[in-house]
Amino acid sequence: MSPPAPTQYKFGKIPKHVAIIMDGNGRWAKAKNMVRVQGHRAGAESVREVVKAAGEFGVKYLTLYAFSVENWKRPKTEVQTLMGLLENFLRDELPELIKNNIRLQAIGRLSDLPENVRDQLHQCIQATRANTGLILILALSYSGRVEIIEAVHSILREIKLGHLDSAQIDEQVFNHHLYTRYYPDPDLLIRTSGEMRLSNFLLWQLSYTEIYITPTLWPDFRRQHFAEALIDYGNRQRRFGSL
Ligand code: FPP
Numbered sequence: 001m002s003p004p005a006p007t008q009y010k011f012g013k014i015p016k017h018v019a020i021i022m023d024g025n026g027r028w029a030k031a032k033n034m035v036r037v038q039g040h041r042a043g044a045e046s047v048r049e050v051v052k053a054a055g056e057f058g059v060k061y062l063t064l065y066a067f068s069v070e071n072w073k074r075p076k077t078e079v080q081t082l083m084g085l086l087e088n089f090l091r092d093e094l095p096e097l098i099k100n101n102i103r104l105q106a107i108g109r110l111s112d113l114p115e116n117v118r119d120q121l122h123q124c125i126q127a128t129r130a131n132t133g134l135i136l137i138l139a140l141s142y143s144g145r146v147e148i149i150e151a152v153h154s155i156l157r158e159i160k161l162g163h164l165d166s167a168q169i170d171e172q173v174f175n176h177h178l179y180t181r182y183y184p185d186p187d188l189l190i191r192t193s194g195e196m197r198l199s200n201f202l203l204w205q206l207s208y209t210e211i212y213i214t215p216t217l218w219p220d221f222r223r224q225h226f227a228e229a230l231i232d233y234g235n236r237q238r239r240f241g242s243l
Contacts, residue, residue: 007057009227012234015187017061018054019209021201022046024193024217031217037081042219044085048093053223055100055134057230061183062136065201069109069143083117086140090120094127101133107179108142137183144203151177180205188233190226192218208240 022043029039047064054062067082074082090104097104104124113121121140154177158164164173175181185205191197194215198206212229214221 007227009057009231011057011227011230014058014230015210015233016059017063017184017186018059018188018190018230019063019065019186019202019206020050021065021189021191021195021199022218022221023191023195023199025219027193028217028219036078039219040078040081040085044089046218046221047089048096049222050226051093051102051134051136052096052100053226054136055102057227059134059230061186062134063107063139063183063186063202064137065139065142065199067108067140067142068200069112069141069146070200072112072141083114086138087117087120090117090124094124097124097128097136098131101131103128103131103133103135105135105137105182106140107137107147108140109146110140112141135183137180139201142179142201144198144200147179148204150179174204178204185209187238188212188229190214190229192216192221208238210236210238 025039025043026036027039028042029036032038047066051062066086071082072079096102104121106121106125110118110121121138151174155164155169155173159166180202185207186202186209188211189202189206189209190212192214194213196213202209210233212232214225214229216225
């Protein structure tokens, strides 16, 4: 695998795993007298740019909160637009993902997704499975609480089958039952649009994650803003609860 290309930025330590809550599409559109779905369309452009930049900057895992379980409650037209954007992204970006050695993965209740989106998603996951660069993880129909409850059910099933003794349950065992069992916990969480909330995102995994909140709205968040977040992270001291 070739190392990432040099960039003009002076990064300190690069986070191995970056997670992003992409917020502010609606406000971006409103500020421009546009309809909300235009904000989502512009947001999809930011996704393309940030994914490419993450690979170039040497980030190994990038998790994007693209659609939450709660987002199904939005008006039907908005949900349809988001699903359409997702399908287009998966279809149009596949050659780019392959060219840039990016592997696609997804977490969440994927069975909730419309069949066409699910098919496109599985096709992309299959087509990129041997790629060794950035691992792009889309959180789709995702809820941190649902993930934890599903992990509890999965552990109970193993106990019932006699594959696990309840005395063996510890953080590592629990972790193995989460959607994210194949990935390290995020080092950096970025949230755009200035909101100070976790919004049910990666509740278990973010325990020791550094948080970076920027007022920039997601459709305006591009390569330069992503680089600034990484530079900020590079200046932090992580102690994981010790001194
Ligand atoms: C939050 O903004 C954003 C979302 C709910 C969806 C994120 C989707 C995209 C960025 C585009 C499609 C994704 C991919 C992967 C191609 P909001 O609507 O809550 O904004 P607001 O808080 O300003 O109303």
